Amino acid sequence: MNSIKYLVFSVLLLAALAGCEKGQEADYDDNFHPRIIDNNGVFLSPNRIIFQGQSAVYSGLMFSPKPNTKTKVVWKVNDKEVSTDTTYTFTPTAGGEYEVKVEASYNGQVSTRISKVLVSPTTYTFKNFSHVALAYLSENGTAKQVDWANVTHVAFNGAKVTPDGLDISKGQVNQVTDELVAQAHINGIRAMLGVSGTLSGIDGWSLYQSNNFGNAISDPGRRAALVAQIATYVKDRKLDGVDVMMTDLSDFGERNIAATGPFIAALRAALPAESVITITVTTNWMHWGYSNLNMVDWVNVHAFEDGAISPGSPVAQPSSYEYMIAGANIWKNNHGPASKVVVGIPAFGLRFDELDGNGNNLGWGSYSYVPYSAILAKDAQAFGKEMTTMDGKTVFYNGIPMVERKADFLKVNGFKGAYMWAVDYDVIGTNSLMKALNNKLK
Known part of the structure; x- marks a missing residue:
């Protein structure tokens, strides 16, 4: 009896493993919401302040499901797409306020992390005043x-x-x-x-x-x-x-x-x-x-x-x-x-x-x-x-x-x-x- 149970269990396990190898569809159905895992805390503080010429580095992120043909990673600066890599380095060429956003999309569902970057300009003109x-x-x-x-x-x-x-x-x-x-x-x-x-x-x-x-x-x-x-x-x-x-x-x-x-x-x-x-x-x-x-x-x-x-x-x-x-x-x-x-x-x-x-x-x-x-x-x-x-x-x-x-x-x-x-x-x-x-x- 025990041998029969063991055989059934082994068959089911092999079937599950075979299913996993067929692709992520077996692990993540169409309703799965993607995740952006920030183990390094690069988005822990939502606001960064840097001087023009410095960089804001966003690295060490993990994405679930892992990026493939069905999972897409997009980086945007002020809503303009700038990268599809899993890491991004923002090096502004002018002072101002910027929004750096990373999006992970899977089967039409999207997860987002946002960072506000305030850049102190190198060159600026002081306004005139009478008093x-x-x-x-x-x-x-x-x-x-x-x-x-x-x-x-x-x-x-x-x-x-x-x-x-x-x-x-x-x-x-x-x-x-x-x-x-x-x-x-x-x-x-x-x-x-x-x-x-x-x-x-x-x-x-x-x-x-x-x-x-x-x-x-x-x-x-x-x-x-x-x-x-x-x-x-x-x-x-x-x-x-x-x-x-x-x-x-x-x-x-x-x-x-x-x-x-x-x-x-x-x-x-x-x-x-x-x-x-x-x-x-x-x-x-x-x-x-x-x-x-x-x-x-x-x-x-x-x-x-x-x-x-x-x-x-x-x-x-x-x-x-x-x-x-x-x-x-x-x-x-x-x-x-x-x-x-x-x-x-x-x-x-x-x-x-x-x-x-x-x-x-x-x-x-x-x-x-x-x-x-x-x-x-x-x-x-x-x-x-x-x-x-x-x-x-x-x-x-x-x-x-x-x-x-x-x-x-x-x-x-x-x-x-x-x-x-x-x-x-x-x-x-x-x-x-x-x-x-x-x-x-x-």
Whole structure:
């Protein structure tokens, strides 16, 4: 009996093997959906960023069924067929955004893998502008938060001065800096690296009693090392310049500010000749401490958030029209000319979270900052106002009418332009503050 069972099993096995040798029809029926097996993870990240002249290599893929007369592999770049091989190397000859797609088809069924490749161009032409409209990204900003049609320059606060040197990790994660530079150059925009110490929050000021930046530039040896690090990073990442965001002012403000002159002189000598160098400056009494700034292309004046948030301070607009004018005129009248002054406008609001018995700010920690985008999310009509409420708390901010009024003043009075801190707090579209600012300045 066992011998009979064995004989039957052997016959069936031989029949199955014979069937397999007849062709893939025995293994894969007409309804089989082909597969693209990516063991090497070449499509693991759907987005790649490369410089023109570099290549994006797609290899190590397996296809099931294996490619034959009934299984076809096709590679496409921006929907144009470029190869039928099982591997593909994409070497772009121009900057831009590309879609690399591989298709495996079998009996009319298709599997697809897609990769987006952003190519930073080797040659590009910067667009002309009458006034600077600088979009400043915080350390958490990305290129996707920039409306490229409404900016003339972009800066990314992607370099932090620490006791150990220059921390550029924020720009390295997911190639944030490379993506920003690529998109900027594709759109004819200069991309700058913002260098700062540790900031306290979204307002763009330094952490209280933090002097990492000031300590570094006040010491000749450390200053030289820092300049070398910045220059190397700017050149390697194809950046177009640097903004020196010197806001370490609490304990050694005068010393730190005095050191910005030698620091900028060293940067100018180390960076490519065409680099843009700017500096973000204060509007308080310490402005007198700045040395010769002839070597900067312009100064960015932090003329927003007046600092009236001490215990008992009235609940009021901290970034008023009048405060901006006063800050702008400090630099126009005492350091001049206006044509080298770019004035800051906020894309965030101040919320008073706790009040005292008189209805004033309760204390040093009784307020918070809110991005403009979050304000709009709570109040769809906030774009046309300067004050609203969030969760029952009063929030003051700059809406579109205020931004347009400030831009008008700057344009009429001969200032070089304005910058927005930070543009990743803004929105893109009809209610964008950056769009309103640029439309008034251009």
